[in-house]
Amino acid sequence: xxxxxxxxxxxxxxxxxxDGVKARQCVTSxxxxxxxxxYGRPGQIGLERDPADYVAALVEVFxxxxxxxxxxxxxxxxxxxxxxxxxxxxxxxxxxxASWATVRERKGFRMPxxxxxxxxxxxxxxxxxxxxxxDGWYMRQTxxxxxxxxxxxxxxxxxxxxxxxxxxxxxSEHYFARNPGAKWWGHxxxxxxxxxxGQHPAAMPTELAQRCILCGxxxxxxxxxxxMGSGTTGRAAASLGRKWLGCExxxxxxxxxQERTAQSALAL
Numbered sequence: 001x002x003x004x005x006x007x008x009x010x011x012x013x014x015x016x017x018x019d020g021v022k023a024r025q026c027v028t029s030x031x032x033x034x035x036x037x038x039y040g041r042p043g044q045i046g047l048e049r050d051p052a053d054y055v056a057a058l059v060e061v062f063x064x065x066x067x068x069x070x071x072x073x074x075x076x077x078x079x080x081x082x083x084x085x086x087x088x089x090x091x092x093x094x095x096x097x098a099s100w101a102t103v104r105e106r107k108g109f110r111m112p113x114x115x116x117x118x119x120x121x122x123x124x125x126x127x128x129x130x131x132x133x134x135d136g137w138y139m140r141q142t143x144x145x146x147x148x149x150x151x152x153x154x155x156x157x158x159x160x161x162x163x164x165x166x167x168x169x170x171x172s173e174h175y176f177a178r179n180p181g182a183k184w185w186g187h188x189x190x191x192x193x194x195x196x197x198g199q200h201p202a203a204m205p206t207e208l209a210q211r212c213i214l215c216g217x218x219x220x221x222x223x224x225x226x227x228m229g230s231g232t233t234g235r236a237a238a239s240l241g242r243k244w245l246g247c248e249x250x251x252x253x254x255x256x257x258q259e260r261t262a263q264s265a266l267a268l
């Protein structure tokens with residue numbers, strides 16, 4: 001173990017399942033809907049025209065994850081909500097670009113899909129959580145993780161986004177969970193510090209992955225991530241004495257993953 005399998009994650013997982021691989025836990029953050037981050041590969045998840053198609057693709061992905069998990073395994077899923085239009089300009093009473101001449105100029109540009117208005121929040125994160133529950137996952141908790149600072153300009157005509165969602169889902173009614181103490185277990189809102197170095201456009205904070213791994217596995221367990229990206233899950237797992245396994249579509253991240261997972265002696 002302690003390797004990344006490059007290729008489309010659904011194909012890779014089918015091969016891993018056929019080989020009898022079993023993980024105790026999945027900790028992951030998939031690409032968000034709407035092309036917020038372009039990972040440089042055609043057909044990548046997140047580029048679907050409609051949020052419903054994005055949700056359907058991820059239900060298929062996590063159905064395979066469920067097969068890969070042990071009977072008492074858990075999925076810790078980090079995902080953020082997204083606006084229906086690309087939203088690169090504000091435009092409300094608090095905006096400083098209200099006079100922009102056209103929608104295309106103001107938005108920069110992605111029209112909302114059918115059924116959504118220009119300024120709608122899609123609620124795709126909640127749609128995904130509910131779809132996974134209906135597909136057979138046990139939805140156990142929604143954790144809010146609070147970012148240290150909002151990254152959006154203050155000209156927006158709404159409060160800035162300074163949080164994302166972390167869903168705890170279980171394969172079975174009875175699943176493995178460790179109580180690491182009231183510091184985390186006693187709260188559904190976590191303050192998490194980012195350690196991104198900017199090499200990856202949307203790196204999961206290592207501390208967030210570590211918290212999940214401490215809660216959902218034991219030393220020596222295998223932790224899996226179908227969207228390995230910058231290698232955060234592997235880095236966090238190694239730092240806590242777990243084995244890790246990942247899938248990744250873009251092999252351009254190979255060197256970054258090797259560098260990050262080699263530096264696993266992290267203090268929590």
